Amino acid sequence: MGSATEQAATLLPDSGDQVGVLAKFFRALGDPTRLRLLEFLLDGEHSVSDCVAHVGLSQGRVSTHLACLADCGYVRARRHGRWNYYCVTDPRVAELVTLARALATDNCAALSGCERIDAAGDSA
Amino acid sequence: MGSATEQAATLLPDSGDQVGVLAKFFRALGDPTRLRLLEFLLDGEHSVSDCVAHVGLSQGRVSTHLACLADCGYVRARRHGRWNYYCVTDPRVAELVTLARALATDNCAALSGCERIDAAGDSA
DNA sequence: CGATCGTATCCGCTAATGCGAATATACTGG
DNA sequence: CCAGTATATTCGCATTAGCGGATACGATCG
Numbered sequence: 001m002g003s004a005t006e007q008a009a010t011l012l013p014d015s016g017d018q019v020g021v022l023a024k025f026f027r028a029l030g031d032p033t034r035l036r037l038l039e040f041l042l043d044g045e046h047s048v049s050d051c052v053a054h055v056g057l058s059q060g061r062v063s064t065h066l067a068c069l070a071d072c073g074y075v076r077a078r079r080h081g082r083w084n085y086y087c088v089t090d091p092r093v094a095e096l097v098t099l100a101r102a103l104a105t106d107n108c109a110a111l112s113g114c115e116r117i118d119a120a121g122d123s124a
Numbered sequence: 125m126g127s128a129t130e131q132a133a134t135l136l137p138d139s140g141d142q143v144g145v146l147a148k149f150f151r152a153l154g155d156p157t158r159l160r161l162l163e164f165l166l167d168g169e170h171s172v173s174d175c176v177a178h179v180g181l182s183q184g185r186v187s188t189h190l191a192c193l194a195d196c197g198y199v200r201a202r203r204h205g206r207w208n209y210y211c212v213t214d215p216r217v218a219e220l221v222t223l224a225r226a227l228a229t230d231n232c233a234a235l236s237g238c239e240r241i242d243a244a245g246d247s248a
Numbered sequence: 249c250g251a252t253c254g255t256a257t258c259c260g261c262t263a264a265t266g267c268g269a270a271t272a273t274a275c276t277g278g
Numbered sequence: 279c280c281a282g283t284a285t286a287t288t289c290g291c292a293t294t295a296g297c298g299g300a301t302a303c304g305a306t307c308g
Contacts, residue, residue, distance in 0.1 A: 018225075019163070020156050024241050025228040027154030031266075032147040039143070048285060058268050063286055064240060065266090071238035073231025082275050082284045090230075096223050101142075103216055104149040107197030114195035116188060117148050118294060155296075172255060182298050187256055189296090206254045206305050242264055 028072040029100075033057060034065045041075050042094055045087035152196040153224075157181060158189045165199050166218055169211035 029035055033055055040046060040054050052062045066086050069075045074093050078085045088094065104111060153159055157179055164170060164178050176186045190210050193199045198217050202209045212218065228235060 019160050021235050022228050023154055023156040023159045026150050027241055030147055030151030030154040032144050035147045036143050068240040071234050092227055099220050104146050110195050111145050116192040117151050
């Protein structure tokens with residue numbers, strides 16, 4: 001876990017448009033619905049219908065969100081007849097969410113008060 | 125202002141909202157400009173003017189972005205006279221970026237092709 | 249004290265994006 | 279085959295949010 005410091009050189013923004021791709025990657029988790037779906041899938045494999053029931057949004061929207069998460073590499077789809085099952089295969093995804101949650105929790109107060117980014121579901 | 129304990133009741137409404145806050149946290153890194161600024165500050169402490177010169181955007185925009193990153197707990201500001209210096213204090217921030225970059229790199233192809241999230245500066 | 253520099257905030261504009269509803273596609277069962 | 283189910287895609291709409299430019303604020307210098 002202590003290898004982050006020595007990799008500081010690779011963090012430099014001289015990698016060209018890699019910043020844009022990374023931003024895209026982060027933005028995929030910047031939506032409450034997708035984040036809720038991802039955490040639901042971290043719990044185990046679920047079909048699209050299950051996800052629809054879980055988040056309570058329209059089927060089309062959920063399908064798009066899941067495809068988005070799959071494109072970004074967070075989840076993987078497994079077709080079985082009419083059903084499409086999604087799940088998280090890379091354990092680093094759980095690591096990422098856990099680490100981010102720890103950081104967010106430590107700054108929860110300031111985060112909630114940050115009006116520069118809309119809450120988008122933040123219930124006062 | 126009341127005590128920290130008193131604020132906790134208002135700032136931590138219920139555990140279910142944690143998803144919204146976490147999404148906010150991720151969205152802060154979902155913008156290429158903020159991500160570039162964060163990586164610039166991972167390199168060391170820099171003033172707002174330095175950041176403006178680095179990213180090449182208007183001073184007002186950069187100032188807002190930096191304040192946003194500070195609100196989310198990614199960076200910290202240090203006033204010295206007229207100048208305001210920003211830097212990353214929490215080593216977990218570097219961890220988070222490193223982990224995310226590793227994941228994004230492994231799915232770079234699919235990520236670039238994901239049209240469900242706009243590239244926003246993503247190009248060759 | 250008045251001029252200037254560094255920074256923060258405000259304002260309109262425009263592009264990005266999440267939403268539901270409608271529709272298309274794919275597969276299964278009778 | 280045709281009906282039905284599960285999922286994917288498209289469309290119009292409303293909101294979010296990043297952008298530059300103008301301006302306000304605070305500190306320093308002459």
